Amino acid sequence: MRNSKLRFILGWVLKIEACCMLFPVLTGLYYQEDATYVYLGVAIATFIVGSICTLHKPKARSFRAKEGFLVVALSWIALSIVGMLPFILTGEIPKVHDALFEIVSGFTTTGASIVPNPDVLSKATILWRSFSHWIGGMGVLVFVLTILPIESNQQGNTIHMMRAESPGPSVGKLVPRIKDTARILYGIYFIMTIVLIVTLIIAGMPIYDAITMGLGTAGTGGFSISSAGAGIYAPHIQVILTVGMIAFGINFNIYYLILLRRFKSAFKSEELRAYLGVIIIAIVLISFNIYGQVGNLWDTVLQSSFQVGSIITTTGYTTVDYNTWPMFSKLILLGLMLTGAMAGSTGGGFKIQRLVIICKNALNQLRNFISPRRVQVVQMDGKVVESDVVASTKSYLVLYIAIMGISTLIVSLDNFDLMSTFSAVNATFNNIGPGMNMAGPVESFANFSILSKLTMTFDMLAGRLEIIPMLLLFSPSAWRK
Template sequence: MNKKMIRYIVGSIIMLEAALLLLPILTAIVYGEWNTLRVFAGSALFCIVAGALLRGKKPENTTIFSVEGYVSVALCWVALSICGAIPLCVSGVLQNPFDAFFEIVSGFTTTGSSVMQSVEGAPRAILMWRSFSHWVGGMGVLVFMLALLPMAGPSSMHLMKAESPGPSVGKLVPKVRSTAKILYQIYFVLTVAMLVCMILTGCPLFDSINLTFATAGTGGFGVLDSSAAEYGAATQWVMTIFMILFGVNFNVYFLFYVKRFKEGMKSEEARAYLGIIASAVLLISVNIFYMVRNLELTVRQAAFQVASIITTTGFSSVDFDLWPEFSKGILVLLMFCGACAGSTGGGMKVSRLCIMAKTVMKELAFIIHPRNVRKTRFEGKTVEHEVLRSINVFLVAYLGIFVLSVMLISLDNFDFATNFTAVAATLNNIGPGLAKVGPTQNFGIYSNFSKLVLAFDMLAGRLEIFPMLVPVIYLLRKKQLS
């Protein structure tokens, strides 16, 4: 294993975080929050020094393989979260280090689960840092670094594959760095478009910036305790539309970018994703209409919550924990579904579900006609056995982590609905769950141990399970061999 290169990458990420802290520093200056300014400035200085010491001189051997890619990504995200939690803890907003770590992990993984009792009294620089962490983590911090810096040549594709969500990740163009740049250009254009639309709806500038960062990263941190409930209808519709847009596979936008419109419109995953959203909105609207008695409001509330949950954004415009069980059941199912592969959303991904459904149909057809040879096809291509195997392994690992996490946090002795949806919300990077972790509640009720378990779930969910397991398995196997 190329340990020197792993250390170099982790150190580079920590130094990059110092640059990211410039935005909350600027926010503190604008709003005259001088104590908070000192906290962020000190945190940035710490990141520069710690990153430089860890980074050292660039190794002569910059080649990394799959295992180095997974280990680097896991360590980078943990280091990023530890350093990112420093301002939250030192500022006194979250004095418990476990709370600060949980909160910033939730930010970078675009989960949106919070332990803060109230956000309205927090310094604006802190709120900006929370929301900006969503935007940074949405596309991936290593993808961002690859877009800026040449890292490990062609082998840096292992970093992108380890960090990017979805059953398969490929290069849009021959060079990995060019692919990363294209992804961030699309991401930036969509972000600016949403910000302009939010301002045009009359949403305050500070709120617009924070909500845009949180929506773009499909995170869900807001600046009001009521999340998005107090904003006007136009603002909520803009948020709904852009939540859905950021949940689409960015490869589709790339096809539009290169004027391959027909190919982009034929995306099987995108059509399934939009079909699921339309069906869920229709079913929930019918189910809750008797409670609302207003067609536009009913559809808006249903569409907002469906878009928020399936894209794993986590905003709420209404306390959906008060909805009928049928509607809550649909939302829980959408938690597991997630958005498209290659988007900023979490969950199991629509592409995986489509491929698994097709695999089941193929096996059933094989039972009926044993001599009939059929191949699983998706997006017009034959799904390779390697992809099917990785999906099956992902599902087993996912279920194993889910069950173990529910059992571990059950030691806090909360009800099953709370524990089940808490793990579902964190492992799928949703944000709110039901019962005691519902849209009007928070995760502060859990013990420090449970918060660490849920923080691991957030990281595992954002990084698609394997990067968080590979370092553990590698160390165990190395210990056995020794």
């Protein structure tokens, strides 16, 4: 891999991050906080370093698959290292491993926190945590692709960067040029975010809360701005947040088809039907199960809808302590954590599309026992799923289970109960946020050991970047030119 290409991309990432830090700077100025100057200093220093890195354009700017994946992994690590500096320098999160855990949780849209009480944080830091969700939701490299000076004959190579950062088993172009595809995606993302924030303000939410909660909802992140979570807001605001979370868990390609008025193509998506079907079934089952505990039909449906929407989209906001729910409901939520949202959305998890492909492939294997001579292929939306996509999906499942198992084994050294240990790994690897018991919605990850926090930090990055880019960092052959 050529160092000049890596330097150039990392430089752009740093410059973008520096510009993003101006938002907490403005917030700090408005609230007259000392943290303002820390964020300003880090932003200026970061922009200078980024500018130096981008002074000279590399002669070769095309990317092979492994180079694109490595660039994405290293960019996210650099993004996190710089992003945690304000936490340490302000003294709000003084320990390096805690600060790294917190900012990685932000950028990967996980929302797991080591801060027991967010109320003690400055307004600037709370905004930076929420804004990191929005940055990571669509992906910083996707944004870089919209402004990176790449010639048209190199456009095909940049899809490797987009594929490494975009969630799902397969990534395609909406339009012929990757740069235009990235611009369309970010345009839809930006407009939907603004609509959500404005709607929350009209609904009566304070402007600061609407911005921070809106950014977290759009990025399907989940950092709460209060120790009371989203339960402090009125029921109609919770409904808006629920709809928002579910909307941002939908593949953005569907929104593009709707803009083109290709409604038939948009709504015939099997993944969309499966996604909405799982949500409806989960809400109904949990509502029946907790009705006796809640005692009110409206509150029952509201609570179950909010938590189902929050968990399946891996947002992680909470309005109630679902640790107090019956085991049946908690197991459904645990299953939703594993399921995740749609491919091509800002949500994390295994993804509905992969689940559908795995299930259809398993059914085909069963049919082969009945009719061995019949040719069985996996189809979605009336089209044959290519064999390499099916193979990569099965490979991903193997890696997914392996990392989950190894991480759970490492975290178990803390000697917490099984549900706390497994759900903590599940919640971080699938970028959800809260888990169960000690990692539950009213708890924090502060009590886990340094080794466990570092393991879960890796899990968050691996889960957000679809595993492969992070694993390539440990492969010597991937670094050879």
